[in-house]
Amino acid sequence: MTTTIDIQLPYYKRGFHLITRDVTGQLPPLPANGILTLFIRHTSAAITLNENADPDVRQDFASFFDRLVPDGAPYFIHTLEGTDDMSAHIKASLIGSSVTIPIKNHRLHLGTWQGIYLCEFRDSGDRRRLSATVMGE
16 A cells, blocks of 8 residues: 655744654554655755754754854855745755655654654745655555
């Protein structure tokens, strides 16, 4: 069985946001065993898995990536959509546009401290959309 659905996320401000509940609340019933692939359909936001307990992790992510790829760097040429646009594209490419999560016993088989993150890099980002593909038996 393979099923692909669209997941609409609520609006999130710039930052790193745990969206595990947003995702699981919109998934169809999961198979006994399989794989979930999540793909973000945007070029200025990303999706990843990481620590889901300590909120300091989210702030540290933001601090690191903002320092690594600053908004409005003078060497950016693509600037028509604002000072945060090109930096958002680069950050999204560094983190990535998809994650793959095993399914076991009809549930996502995440580690104890793992959660699904939306990485929103725009000051005025939109409601983000994910494509979710469930494959399994």
